[in-house]
Amino acid sequence: MKYSKDFINRLKRGDRAAQHILYDAISAKMYGVCMRYAGNPDLAKDILHDGFVKVFTSIKAYRGEGSFEGWVRKIIVNTALEFLRQRRNIEEVDLSQASFKTVEISSVEHDINFFLKIVSDLPIQYRTVFNLYAIDEYSHSEIAEMLNITESTSKSNYSRAKAILRDKLEKLVDFKYEEFIR
Amino acid sequence: MKSLYDNQHEADMIERLKSLEVTPPEGSWDDIQNTLKLKRRRSIAIFSSLASAATVALFFTITGINLISNNNSTNQDKIAISKSKIEIPKIVINQPKIVDNQNSIVASEKKYELNSVVEREKIQTVKESNVIINQLEVPEPIQTIQGKPLKSYPQSQVNISYIIKSKQSYSKLASVSKNDNKRKGKWFVSASGFPVYSFHTAGIAKKEGTQNESGMMSWGGSISVSYNFSKSFSIEGGISYSKVGELEKNLYIAGTNLRGPAIFTNGASSTYGNLTLNDDDYRLLDAEDVSSVQTLVATNYTKVSGSQQFKYIEIPILFAKRFYYRGFKFSLKGGFSESILIGNKLELRGDKINLSGKTAGMDKYSSSAIAAISLSVPLLNKVNLLIEPNIRIGLKSLSTSYGKSYPFASYIKFGVEVPL
Numbered sequence: 242m243k244y245s246k247d248f249i250n251r252l253k254r255g256d257r258a259a260q261h262i263l264y265d266a267i268s269a270k271m272y273g274v275c276m277r278y279a280g281n282p283d284l285a286k287d288i289l290h291d292g293f294v295k296v297f298t299s300i301k302a303y304r305g306e307g308s309f310e311g312w313v314r315k316i317i318v319n320t321a322l323e324f325l326r327q328r329r330n331i332e333e334v335d336l337s338q339a340s341f342k343t344v345e346i347s348s349v350e351h352d353i354n355f356f357l358k359i360v361s362d363l364p365i366q367y368r369t370v371f372n373l374y375a376i377d378e379y380s381h382s383e384i385a386e387m388l389n390i391t392e393s394t395s396k397s398n399y400s401r402a403k404a405i406l407r408d409k410l411e412k413l414v415d416f417k418y419e420e421f422i423r
Numbered sequence: 424m425k426s427l428y429d430n431q432h433e434a435d436m437i438e439r440l441k442s443l444e445v446t447p448p449e450g451s452w453d454d455i456q457n458t459l460k461l462k463r464r465r466s467i468a469i470f471s472s473l474a475s476a477a478t479v480a481l482f483f484t485i486t487g488i489n490l491i492s493n494n495n496s497t498n499q500d501k502i503a504i505s506k507s508k509i510e511i512p513k514i515v516i517n518q519p520k521i522v523d524n525q526n527s528i529v530a531s532e533k534k535y536e537l538n539s540v541v542e543r544e545k546i547q548t549v550k551e552s553n554v555i556i557n558q559l560e561v562p563e564p565i566q567t568i569q570g571k572p573l574k575s576y577p578q579s580q581v582n583i584s585y586i587i588k589s590k591q592s593y594s595k596l597a598s599v600s601k602n603d604n605k606r607k608g609k610w611f612v613s614a615s616g617f618p619v620y621s622f623h624t625a626g627i628a629k630k631e632g633t634q635n636e637s638g639m640m641s642w643g644g645s646i647s648v649s650y651n652f653s654k655s656f657s658i659e660g661g662i663s664y665s666k667v668g669e670l671e672k673n674l675y676i677a678g679t680n681l682r683g684p685a686i687f688t689n690g691a692s693s694t695y696g697n698l699t700l701n702d703d704d705y706r707l708l709d710a711e712d713v714s715s716v717q718t719l720v721a722t723n724y725t726k727v728s729g730s731q732q733f734k735y736i737e738i739p740i741l742f743a744k745r746f747y748y749r750g751f752k753f754s755l756k757g758g759f760s761e762s763i764l765i766g767n768k769l770e771l772r773g774d775k776i777n778l779s780g781k782t783a784g785m786d787k788y789s790s791s792a793i794a795a796i797s798l799s800v801p802l803l804n805k806v807n808l809l810i811e812p813n814i815r816i817g818l819k820s821l822s823t824s825y826g827k828s829y830p831f832a833s834y835i836k837f838g839v840e841v842p843l
Binding site for chain 1: 432433436437439440441443444445446447448451452454455456458459462463825826
């Protein structure tokens with residue numbers, strides 16, 4: 242969706258109606274982003290709240306370069322990272338001790354819910370790197386800067402995340418096939 | 424069995440996650456809107472406070488500069504009448520003698536009779552033409568202007584009444600000015616006591632996690648020595664004692680017979696640090712612990728309020744700029760202080776229970792920035808009453824889980840100041 246200059250100017254003036262229109266248009270997408278990073282709905286709601294407040298209060302900084310939705314998405318992602326950093330989860334996660342929760346495949350009704358669940362169940366640093374690299378398309382050097390880690394740590398976190406996801410996807414695919422032939 | 428999984432499934436998952444849309448919970452938009460409204464109100468309040476503070480600061484600065492420039496001019500021992508159309512570079516008046524022992528003007532009307540060749544209408548009044556009386560010595564007679572003898576000029580045009588009417592205020596100013604000149608290069612010592620209000624910035628901003636915390640009132644005292652290294656500037660140091668901290672509500676004391684995660688913590692958290700009890704027979708929990716501990720089986724636990732008290736000895740270094748207004752001396756002060764924590768006490772009071780403990784994780788040494796405005800009022804001979812509102816803010820943030828918060832204390836010093 243492309244936003245007109247006039248609409249952006251209304252947002253810059255703090256027009257409540259325009260803010261509501263924007264929220265209605267993109268809140269579901271942005272809440273999806275929040276869910277991916279947060280891993281639980283409560284935290285995702287807080288991220289969405291703070292993210293949108295930031296969007297509306299710092300909208301004057303938007304100079305029309307690049308897509309507006311991309312700019313909003315960036316703010317939401319940064320807010321999610323701030324939340325995770327504040328909770329010290331990223332710094333404190335002990336990857337060697339990380340235990341991976343078991344996914345009850347039989348309870349998965351829709352693939353997307355399953356995908357979201359297996360991503361949420363990743364240890365937080367793996368999840369963050371996976372989201373940033375595979376879905377939000379940041380480079381490893383950008384991720385290293387954002388998370389204050391080295392580029393090689395980012396790469397290794399990503400490949401471990403991928404391995405865990407692949408393992409769970411394999412189980413889902415095999416399970417579905419067995420269900421199908423039964 | 425060979426897995427049926429291939430990379431297509433992974434690509435599919437990533438694509439679907441990229442376009443993931445989840446409807447936000449109900450009420451999210453209302454929450455956002457409320458926060459925006461609150462932010463707007465807060466920014467208006469901050470702007471108004473800053474504007475008020477700036478206005479007050481501007482008023483004092485302008486008044487100060489005005490008075491200081493008057494004082495500087497009076498030291499030139501000259502009376503000058505400037506004129507718009509006819510050049511009168513200087514009127515030099517000899518034979519000073521109008522200051523009596525009380526520094527008041529006792530000039531007779533005759534002494535102020537100015538002679539001039541200029542037209543009456545063109546002469547400005549004494550007030551308008553910046554007649555500056557220096558050290559209150561207004562001599563006579565007038566010599567010449569540009570070599571010509573001066574004719575008699577009625578005093579009414581010179582508005583001597585202004586000076587006479589202002590006799591009293593000039594007398595006051597002279598008193599301060601004279602004292603100030605005496606005090607240049609001098610040492611002063613002051614002693615004061617003060618009520619202190621202390622808290623931290625996140626608590627004032629009502630950040631999440633500070634809802635059970637509030638500021639604390641207590642007392643302090645200080646002894647200071649200042650040195651006037653120029654007519655308007657001085658440096659001040661000394662030693663100060665103060666008790667600061669915060670109050671905490673919604674805390675719970677339980678016996679050790681409780682189960683659940685809280686049993687391992689033995690303490691509630693606060694912005695300053697974890698609260699710990701001296702008595703091992705009890706456990707201290709905060710409201711969050713009590714509500715989250717599903718397995719809490721304490722047979723009895725009671726609600727208490729706490730006060731975290733930190734006693735500091737502080738060594739400040741301040742620079743001060745003095746100015747005068749209506750006979751009173753004001754000083755704008757700014758500087759830094761180094762504090763040493765000498766007492767760390769937690770007091771818990773509830774129904775039939777009083778316990779003590781301390782706050783863990785407090786730094787032994789800390790640095791702060793100080794700003795103050797001081798008013799000095801002559802009280803007795805050589806003794807001034809000192810009234811000095813101060814604000815002191817810590818330079819290092821407290822280690823909080825929700826972002827930065829700086830401890831601060833605001834206090835009004837009441838004391839006396841004497842020259843050494």
